[in-house]
Amino acid sequence: MxxxxxxxxxxxxxxxxxxxxxxxxxxxxxxxxxxxxxxxxxxxxxxxxxxxxxxxxxxxxxxxxxxxxxxTIEGIQGAEAEAVQKAWVAIDVPQCGYCQSGQIMSAVALLQTTPKPTDADIDGAMAGNICRCATYQRIRQAIHDAADTMEG
CATH class of the missing domain: 3.10.20.30 (Beta-grasp domain)
Known part of the structure; x- marks a missing residue:
């Protein structure tokens, strides 16, 4: 058990x-x-x-x-999760959406440890998440937008 x-x-x-x-x-x-x-x-x-x-x-x-x-994605909460989810919707990150729960979980974890990530920080944290639709630029932008939202 x-x-x-x-x-x-x-x-x-x-x-x-x-x-x-x-x-x-x-x-x-x-x-x-x-x-x-x-x-x-x-x-x-x-x-x-x-x-x-x-x-x-x-x-x-x-x-x-x-x-x-x-x-899990169903239970994620907190300021970082809210900021990431809003940024994802605001710039329409997903295409097919299949990978997005994993992408969001990794993005939230990044912002919890690195509140103002650089492109290199984002690329490193997200490297293990593959998006077959190649929305990597929008994912990176959404993480930056979420970080900016949390600052202000």
Missing amino acids: VTFTLNGEERRFDGDPETPLLWVIRDFEKLTGTKYGCGVAQCGACTVHLDGMTRRSCVTPISMVEGSEVV
Whole structure:
């Protein structure tokens, strides 16, 4: 039995301890905002926050989250999350949208640690998130806009 906090609520999982966190979130908890992309932690579509840090849930066995706090796109909140979500909408970042929950999770984590990121900071933090529609320029601009919003 693995006990953890998911979006502020205690959860228990009594299945195979090697089950990837992604499938616990999607199949057992029915939160489908976290996406399956590659299954090998290369695309970032499955990004969640685990104890405040970004984590690829597709390669994280549920046994590793015992006693931890997991936040998904459905549970993300706070000033950074609000600023990022507003910026994403304001400049119409997504095209297909499939990667966007992972992109947003990474952007929020960046702004939580680096409130005024440079282009290099953004590129480094977002490097593990692939967008097949190539909206990288809009993603970068939205992160800058979110940072500016939080300043003022």
